[in-house]
Amino acid sequence: MLEAAEALKFQPSVLARSLRTRTTFTVGFVVPDVASPFYAAALKGAQGALEESGYRVMLMNSGQEVAGEVTALQTLLNHQVDGLLLSTTGISASRFDETVGRRGTPCVFFDSMLEGAGAGGVRIDNARGIDLLVDHLVEHGHTEIALLAGSLEETSGRERLDAYHLAMERHGLTVGPDRVRVCRWSQEAGRAETNALLGLANRPTAIVASSAELAVGCLAACRERGLHLPGDLAVVSFDDPYFGALLEPSLTAVAYDAGAVGSVAASLLVEAMREGHTRRELSIPVNLVRRRSCGCEDA
Amino acid sequence: MLEAAEALKFQPSVLARSLRTRTTFTVGFVVPDVASPFYAAALKGAQGALEESGYRVMLMNSGQEVAGEVTALQTLLNHQVDGLLLSTTGISASRFDETVGRRGTPCVFFDSMLEGAGAGGVRIDNARGIDLLVDHLVEHGHTEIALLAGSLEETSGRERLDAYHLAMERHGLTVGPDRVRVCRWSQEAGRAETNALLGLANRPTAIVASSAELAVGCLAACRERGLHLPGDLAVVSFDDPYFGALLEPSLTAVAYDAGAVGSVAASLLVEAMREGHTRRELSIPVNLVRRRSCGCEDA
DNA sequence: CTGTTAGCGCCTTCAG
């Protein structure tokens, strides 16, 4: 075959094909900060799943602000991406509609979502995770449980906060004033807010950190104050970092598959791009990893 | 102006423009594993710098193997990217030339590079980093110093290994057999190789880990064996992870700006895409962070 | 200096 022989070297132009067919086989991926371990893992998962289905991924950082998010979406839409994977920093429904709704590009949200918008979403099972953490602290006899809540801009922050209130209520526990610390998702914020908590008149006996970064910051503050954990204070974390077993004390945490968040979201998106609109929401399971920071013994 | 009024809503088609001008303002970014903290940080740095210059980034995972790397490059070239940012897993010069050389797309390597190829490269100052680590251990009186070398597929692994031999020689120290452990860049490999090291007839009194993952694995092995650090064994690491201060003992390490590796590489690439071929190599500085795992006291 | 035209490389339609 002459064709076969040529095929070896001939590469059809993706650009011309896209111009003609109005399909780019490219998906836009937008997160607040790719360097964060969670988003990096989700990106890897999504990239893998998309590549298997023949899609390429174009990456944008929204830089933790709505303006950046809108710009990113616009750039991506200009590039005529076939779909969007988005962990929002808090775009409004109207802003979202006027940006991507007009063009009708399928969008799957993950981790932090705009309720009811787009072609669906994938979330971590935040409620269950917080329940696991609070229940376990209660099993250890704690009643004075505080929360390093992280930011309420993202749904994951809000869901974890809500679940905390519900769990406390379920156990008949009251949430004292100042016991909930809303802050940025950083180690430094975790340190500062833990110091605030420990400076309280009736300080808590246990702290739930809404992320690994916050937990690490919390441990730093404890170490600075010379606290002995878990005796003086129990600490548990939503997120099980890979070095969790080697911290001092080793960290009791809720673990989940961050890569799966990305790959499942990608599957949903591929489906939406192919079949059309079948809005679906999925949730990634979590499980409790017991270590020493809660008062358990190491396995 | 009618034009101005329309301009608000009208978005020229990037695709048609690209087809016509043969310029996509898109850059391909290829790494073995985006989920690894270093590559994620480099990606963020690169993305930021590229965006400022009007470029978009298309991401590909090579999955730690040459085949994946070639596929990734081909996909990217099909998309007519204007430039490439690549941390290679060991593609050969001939393979590289026949894949990207033909088309002449500028390529800047970073971290792990193909010597002499492409439009330049950015590396971490591996030699200086290892010198800092070995010198410091010698200051503490160590002479029996082993190396968790990581993989030799990447230039960073090879450079760190070479620097280790040179540094040992400079101090008149001999490197016993089995004192250098070549392995994958994973926590598990670090654990396994540390166990091998500790099982040796004359075990080392100090270990240099070529990456944070290896160091964490090393600490895990030590803990399992009930070793008291830094008394029984000193451990230092090339890479300063953000939780380094909270490990037990806190980790003495060589730190550097991973984001800068990406952004500097991106700048070099932008220059190459605009001006043409001015091959340049740059190196990112490192510094020693003294903590307790080497035998120092915490600050 | 402004307005028109001819492709960029492909896919899809229509004619043969």
Add this chain to the structure above:
DNA sequence: CTGAAGGCGCTAACAG
């Protein structure tokens, strides 16, 4: 069933 032609939206070259 095979083959030629038009156009996707843009820009560069050219004519007025």
